[in-house]
Amino acid sequence: MPGQDAIPFDMKKRKVVNKTMNSVIKGASYVLAHTPQMVVYNGTTQTTERIVNPESEYLKELESHLRSYEECVNYWPNQVYIGNATPDDLAGVEFPYYDKAKEGAERYGKYGEIMPEEEFILLVQACDQFEVVKIDKDFVSAHKDAFAADPIITDDIVARVEAGVELAEIEAAVKDEHAEGIYVAGKLVACVKRAHDIDVNLSAHVMHENLMSKASSVLALLYGVKNAGISKDDIEYVIDCAEEACGDMNQRGGGNFAKAAAEIAGLNNATGSDSRGFCAGPSHALIEAAALVKSGAYKCVAVTAGGCTAKLGMNGKDHVKKGLPILEDCLAGFCVILSENDGENPEINLDILGRHTVGTGSAPQNVIGSLVADPLERAGLKITDIDKFSPEMQNPDITKPAGAGDVPMANYKMIAALAVKRGELDRKELASFSANHGLTGWAPTQGHIPSGVPYIGFAREDILAGKIKNAMIIGKGSLFLGRMTNLFDGVSFVIQANTKAEAEGTSGVSEEEVKGLIAKAMKDFAASLIAE
Amino acid sequence: MDLENQKRVKDFADEYGAENLVVVLGAAEGEAAGLAAETVTAGDPTFAGPLTGVQLGLTVYHVCEPEMKEEFDEAVYDEQVSMMEMVLDVDDIVSEMSSIRDEFCKYL
Numbered sequence: 341m342p343g344q345d346a347i348p349f350d351m352k353k354r355k356v357v358n359k360t361m362n363s364v365i366k367g368a369s370y371v372l373a374h375t376p377q378m379v380v381y382n383g384t385t386q387t388t389e390r391i392v393n394p395e396s397e398y399l400k401e402l403e404s405h406l407r408s409y410e411e412c413v414n415y416w417p418n419q420v421y422i423g424n425a426t427p428d429d430l431a432g433v434e435f436p437y438y439d440k441a442k443e444g445a446e447r448y449g450k451y452g453e454i455m456p457e458e459e460f461i462l463l464v465q466a467c468d469q470f471e472v473v474k475i476d477k478d479f480v481s482a483h484k485d486a487f488a489a490d491p492i493i494t495d496d497i498v499a500r501v502e503a504g505v506e507l508a509e510i511e512a513a514v515k516d517e518h519a520e521g522i523y524v525a526g527k528l529v530a531c532v533k534r535a536h537d538i539d540v541n542l543s544a545h546v547m548h549e550n551l552m553s554k555a556s557s558v559l560a561l562l563y564g565v566k567n568a569g570i571s572k573d574d575i576e577y578v579i580d581c582a583e584e585a586c587g588d589m590n591q592r593g594g595g596n597f598a599k600a601a602a603e604i605a606g607l608n609n610a611t612g613s614d615s616r617g618f619c620a621g622p623s624h625a626l627i628e629a630a631a632l633v634k635s636g637a638y639k640c641v642a643v644t645a646g647g648c649t650a651k652l653g654m655n656g657k658d659h660v661k662k663g664l665p666i667l668e669d670c671l672a673g674f675c676v677i678l679s680e681n682d683g684e685n686p687e688i689n690l691d692i693l694g695r696h697t698v699g700t701g702s703a704p705q706n707v708i709g710s711l712v713a714d715p716l717e718r719a720g721l722k723i724t725d726i727d728k729f730s731p732e733m734q735n736p737d738i739t740k741p742a743g744a745g746d747v748p749m750a751n752y753k754m755i756a757a758l759a760v761k762r763g764e765l766d767r768k769e770l771a772s773f774s775a776n777h778g779l780t781g782w783a784p785t786q787g788h789i790p791s792g793v794p795y796i797g798f799a800r801e802d803i804l805a806g807k808i809k810n811a812m813i814i815g816k817g818s819l820f821l822g823r824m825t826n827l828f829d830g831v832s833f834v835i836q837a838n839t840k841a842e843a844e845g846t847s848g849v850s851e852e853e854v855k856g857l858i859a860k861a862m863k864d865f866a867a868s869l870i871a872e
Numbered sequence: 873m874d875l876e877n878q879k880r881v882k883d884f885a886d887e888y889g890a891e892n893l894v895v896v897l898g899a900a901e902g903e904a905a906g907l908a909a910e911t912v913t914a915g916d917p918t919f920a921g922p923l924t925g926v927q928l929g930l931t932v933y934h935v936c937e938p939e940m941k942e943e944f945d946e947a948v949y950d951e952q953v954s955m956m957e958m959v960l961d962v963d964d965i966v967s968e969m970s971s972i973r974d975e976f977c978k979y980l
Binding site: 388389392393396657701703704705706708743744745750753754757758760761770823 | 876898900901903904907918919920924951952953954955956958959
């Protein structure tokens with residue numbers, strides 16, 4: 341543009357730097373709700389078994405393999421998830437983890453908490469806006485005080501808990517009106533009623549699934565705000581990236597979990613929307629959020645997701661067969677808060693984005709190439725320039741007995757093998773790559789939950805502490821499960837130490853300097869006029 | 873094995889004949905490969921899918937087994953599979969697959 345040529349070069353640069361400052365990770369939260377009875381009644385492995393094989397040994401044995409709340413809290417990977425231990429601590433624990441309790445394990449951690457099933461049921465009712473959740477009044481009075489004592493649960497949420505109904509009313513709803521029962525210790529204590537008589541999208545089953553997702557997302561949002569040290573009113577936009585869909589028969593996935601959860605969490609200044617992409621959803625959502633903040637559209641965006649009842653006890657048959665407890669007994673949630681660059685917190689670098697495109701192909705080589713090697717190469721970096729990779733962080737305690745191996749380790753081996761193929765890593769270093777650039781998996785197998793994001797909280801702290809300089813978050817999704825395409829999917833991004841000071845340093849201009857430069861330019865111009 | 877995939881394998885076997893079908897697996901672990909191989913030969917060992925009690929006895933290989941590798945254009949194999957070949961415990965996969973084939977495969 342000809343007119344802009346008159347602006348001193350350094351000023352133009354300063355303007356550009358300010359405009360394109362990356363968003364920062366202000367804070368993150370990770371929460372669990374221990375829901376062993378939902379394993380039995382709502383996990384699809386169990387509901388399918390009940391249909392195809394109702395008299396199976398598995399169903400008979402299942403209940404005796406459920407963990408108590410204390411066992412769930414003491415479980416090492418759960419303590420890592422809520423931030424009471426680090427992935428490095430977990431790497432030092434002898435595998436398997438299920439038979440070892442973490443000493444000093446606690447309900448509350450720096451990232452969130454492990455909520456007991458009883459209290460979570462009250463939270464679910466507090467999240468219900470259409471009076472479909474009914475709880476036995478004795479159950480409410482037995483657990484309301486404990487629920488109210490949770491420091492993260494605000495008075496307005498406690499006030500939403502109703503007195504409850506007679507158990508007979510719940511029994512009748514389950515028996516005669518297709519309501520979905522909610523059980524504790526094998527006893528019916530509540531139900532979710534259907535929200536429409538004939539619309540399957542509002543059936544009791546779907547309402548149950550969606551309300552559980554919403555409630556765990558609310559819990560994650562509450563901790564997200566607290567951990568970021570911001571006010572609820574600071575959040576302008578919420579993106580929900582779970583894997584459920586809410587809507588009715590005319591718009592099956594109309595939405596919007598994000599705004600619904602934001603309402604209960606008290607984010608009065610926020611609107612929001614749902615973003616979906618199977619397990620890759622969170623990574624897509626975080627890139628979108630980072631772009632929204634960087635563009636200036638919104639100053640502060642929360643990316644949130646609740647848990648998935650369908651996946652409870654997904655690998656239960658293998659766990660029971662091998663004498664293990666049912667390890668998939670928690671609904672999980674997370675929240676990451678992104679805001680304008682504060683000159684301190686780690687940034688999401690939008691210049692290094694990996695994406696699996698329509699043309700990429702589905703061979704693992706192509707997938708890892710497109711998500712890891714290609715974006716780094718475009719930025720002039722090598723695979724070994726990234727300090728830590730966070731791909732699918734599934735807890736191997738859950739996946740190994742089910743024959744799916746150690747998922748994070750498999751990813752690290754693939755990334756290392758690709759680095760060897762590209763001549764960026766010596767073959768001798770293949771084995772040590774995982775230890776140096778990898779993490780031991782700790783996340784529950786709730787689909788979108790383990791996908792890259794569990795490390796963001798730790799990555800933020802490790803970068804702030806100078807332990808690492810950067811980390812790559814990799815999300816992958818199996819789109820073919822939706823039967824709309826045979827394609828695979830994935831996106832990745834890099835988190836790095838804050839560069840604001842550096843960027844301003846290289847632009848080399850303060851207000852005074854700008855004034856000085858203008859004065860000099862005008863002086864030179866005047867001198868040239870006089871000379872003429 | 874995914875229930876829908878079981879259905880597809882069964883449909884293909886009905887349509888083209890079990891003797892004309894080869895199932896190629898890409899599982900990352902010997903055990904997982906073995907389970908999938910068992911499903912398409914002896915029937916679904918989890919008793920959940922359409923192949924429960926259906927002994928198709930199909931010919932089944934993992935893509936990293938030497939018999940399969942021979943069938944590929946070398947350049948394509950290098951581009952699509954060589955990285956995974958470096959990562960997987962191919963010996964374990966070959967032993968799992970061979971034992972399932974020896975026991976249940978009807979067309980070799």
